[in-house]
Amino acid sequence: MSATVLRGLPRTVLRLHRTALIAWAAFVTVLVAVLVWTVRVTADDALREQEYCALHSRCNVLTTMAYADRIGYVGWFACYSFLAVAAFAGGALIGRELENGTVRLAWTQGVSPARWLAAKLAVPALAVTLGGIVLILAFRWGWGAHRSLMGDDWTFGDVFVARGPALVAYALCALAVGTLTALVLRRTLPAVGVSFVLMWLLNVVLEFNRSSLWPAVTRLSPTGIELPDSAWQVENGTIVDGRRTQNLADLTCDGTAARVRSCLHDAGVSGYYAVHHPASHFWPLHLVETGIVLAVAAAATTAAFRLLRHRTA
Structure with a gap:
């Protein structure tokens, strides 16, 4: 009986939050489509414009700028999508059911609070992980397709996150933090706001201290130092x-x-x-930040289960 109920929980979560799942799938699809259109359709005009400008002192660079801007916008939206995940977890996913009391009905149908929370987390976690992987692969392809049209901007906050697994880590952390916040506050709107702010603060703190996450290289010279553009x-x-x-x-x-x-x-x-x-430090810096964010996600998830068990004991 319990196994049947457990198998039914994911279907119930999907049914309850199918609108959010559709919105997430549409979001990922639109960003990927923008990347494909930018690289496959507009790149040739931008490259021709770049070649013309290399031979003429006066030229128009609007097409080149538009190309870089579109890639940049995709990176920005992909990077900060975790804020929407935090708001969703604090509100529609957990907070609303706690505030309305509908969760009590599920607990009286042979579903333990721990199993209910596990299903609530597992389904969106799978969705954001799969969608995040697609966004990472697509953005890395789009960002690297025509490097001459893009600046050496690997240090930009959104580009830094969107090019690797930190994008998924932030989304999973947002899911865990939003869930914990909802369990603590048990009110939808406050949980949405607090979850959003907490994840924003986490990102700001890590971005501010990002350069310290891995030992930097020091160069000395008696005459002067000129670093490469990618440094x-x-x-x-x-x-x-x-x-x-x-x-x-x-x-x-x-x-x-x-x-x-x-x-x-x-x-x-x-x-x-x-x-x-140097540019070669991207992966060490990125993986250390990813590990920190996943550690926060694990701590928040553990705290959420313990809090739920304490309140339902």
Whole structure:
């Protein structure tokens, strides 16, 4: 009997939230379609425009800009889709049933609270995982199809997340955090707002500290440092009396090269330094952030089950 009920739970969740599932599928489909249309249809015009501009001092770059903008918009929507997942989990998925009391009916039909919550989480988790994988693969293809038309923007927050499994990790974390928030507050609208804000704060904190998630590379030079365009520069400055100094606003050295060198020497400047992440650091940084987000998701999920068990014991 219980096995039959358990098999029926996923169907019930699908039936209750089919509108949200359809909306998610449509969202993924539209973003993929935009990528395909941009790369397959508009890229040729952008490439011709780029070639023309390479040979002429005055030219129009609107097509090239539009190409990069569309790819960028897709990355932005894909990255921050976890905010919608958090609002859905806090509201329609869990909060509404707790506020209306309809969950009690399910618990009297031979479904334990733990099984109810497991089914509530498993079905949307599968949906966001599959949709997220599709978005990651599509965005990586679109972002890398014509790199000359795009900037070296792997450090941008949305691009950074959308190019790898962090996109799925944020969605799963949003699902867990929204569920926990709904169980704590048991009110739909407050749970929606708090879930949204908590996930937004998590993303802001991790993005602010992203450069510290993996050891950066430090380069030293007595004459100056020029980093490649793809490098993520974290810090740079001068070496004065053997110490790194970022601000030398009061130092002004003008004149010939010899006079400038003499001026810098008198000020104690012995060289320059730059702390940066090369493009090869994308995966270490990305995977560390993914692990942190998944750890938060696991903690929130564990707390949700424990809270539910405590309140229904």
